[in-house]
Amino acid sequence: MFCSAPAICSFRLLFLSEKRREFIFGSQTAEETSAERFVSSPNGGMNGETKDRTTNGNVRSHGYPEVRNLNYKERKRILVTGGAGFVGSHLVDRLMLEGHEVYVVDNYFTGRKKNIEHWIGHGNFEMIQHDIVNPLFIEVDEIYHLASPASPIHYMYNPIKTIKTNTLGTMNMLGLAKRTRAKLLLASTSEVYGDPEIHPQVETYWGHVNPIGPRACYDEGKRVAETLCYGYEQQEEVQVRVARIFNTYGPRMHMEDGRVVSNFVLQALQNVPITIYGDGEQTRSFQYVSDLVDGLIRLMKSDYTQPVNLGNQEEHTIKEFAEIIHEIVGGTSEIINKPAVIDDPRRRRPDITLAKSVLGWSPKVPLAEGLAKTIAYFRNELEKTAQPIRPVNLDSFFHYSIQA
Template sequence: MRILITGGAGFVGSHLADRLMLEGHEVTVVDNFFTGRKRNIEHWIGHPNFELINHDVVNSLMIEVDQIYHLACPASPPHYMYNPIKTIKTSSLGTLNMLGLAKRVRARLLLASTSEVYGDPEEHPQKEEYWGHVNPIGPRACYDEGKRVAETMCYAYAKQDKVEVRVARIFNTFGPRMHMNDGRVVSNFILQALQDEPITIFGKGLQTRSFQYVSDLVSGLIALMNSNVSSPVNIGNPEEHTILEFAEIIKSKIGGGSVISHVQAAEDDPQKRKPDITKARSLLNWEPKVPLDVGLEKTIQYFRNELNATKGTFQPNARKQIPGSE
């Protein structure tokens, strides 16, 4: 197939590109490199089945494809809150443009939505039927509400113009190629522990998250794209840990002199995050396979290599963790 991946030079997008290339598809990656990095996909440059386009999805795109994986949007809070208007434009205008493309060329579109559409949930675990509990004017609203309206757009195009859409609600994901300064829980804790810095936890650390390894997410996205399931599907790991437990796991794996430090709780920090994946199991025959320990070992080694490669140039103060980031 001819497959377009928006945001394909990012953390998740580049792993998806790898899998689709290895399956023999023709893959076009579109990225404006706001958070994506060319190094994530440079090993495919020059391959006859691969094309890289430096393009912002806020602007329309003319290309012939069979499938569109629409991943373009900053996904970590420091990145999406750095320019909230740009984030809103990417989720709204960018999604409109990709749906317009899908309509013109009769392609199927998969939207990379998020567990953040559930906000600080009053239902636990979160099922796809839950409508969410989101603050529409809070600091995270540019991302949360942007993804919610992107889902709305998908189903408007499906109903009115018969565009085939798939919606993946992605829960916290980690793995190699995460940006060192993205402020996500996993990358922050690992980097802090590797550098013997305090591992900083917002509040008491009793808020929970469920972490999946990136290869499991990629498998889930491909399974959903190629299924007949048009309604939203949770793609995540139901294995739930408190942030404090997670910090202790990483500290024990890395060792060193890091101590766990508590700082003031952040605004609109979701207190519970755990997917109900009954739908993915029954309709996609998908569930996460990679144990947390295995995924963490690979991710720790990746960041250890990154630190060695950037010794003397990496500035840890540049990253700012905001809890709940995916």
């Protein structure tokens, strides 16, 4: 369903506080910070908005960040499934600023309208509330297929739906790509490697996944999604790109996301115990969201068709990570251990040799800098919330996923 009230949406946008605007775009890279330059206008960019050209020919729609002015050959119609989610909304910002026409499809299971509300009513932007397990008929040139819950809490909440989204949903998007001759980029995951037996993980590793465990709905769902991509490539000549995304963090993560970054930051900010699952010796490598967005766009533009890891190689134990966050935030939280989670990967670190060579990509944002922006975002969110936010813990919902 198309947003039927752009005027109302834009009206709300007009009254976003300065602080709010700062946090909407608080995570952008240097290139992206042009988005912060909102133009105040009496109509705030409502339908029937006025547009004018800046000295460099770019289009400035009143009330919106300045977007590039592309000619019809350069401008693409780009669909972002899951575009109202954490990663999707940052990607949408970059594509909009580059001057493309962007269509966001989201069912709002974990995505939120407020992540993209600053574009609603813009002439290059369309928001479609739609669940991709049902077919979609629009005309597009490129598809970034991100739609799927990604936090273990969310994807285990309704495993059947997670499987459907990644299988039927991916098939529908590949069908759309086939019909429109669009290029499709699949947001796959490091979870296709499962609990890996080789370290760091290279793209040629086939993985070590429990097909009937609590994580299987996501891990196997994404593995089938990859298989579907290459089936459509071979049989139907659909152009596909596959990004294997490693742990990513940044502003706009859901307050109840349940993943380790948001949990630890929210716990530290509220002086409640920081909860480590298991002994905390398991490792992860965290990449900042703007680095990921850069990698996704480079991959889409590249000629490389096989899977590519996108992640930061700096690896920490979860115990170290709890200490780092505690140190930066300060406060009085103690660090406690909770039962371990079933099938929790013991080690995870990407080998990004391939991304460096075929995309010329490597992450740029240091952990301290990314965490500072993320903590500032959550601090601001908490200030706006009347009640304390209790981070969602796996053991509160999923007794079956806790090791005996």
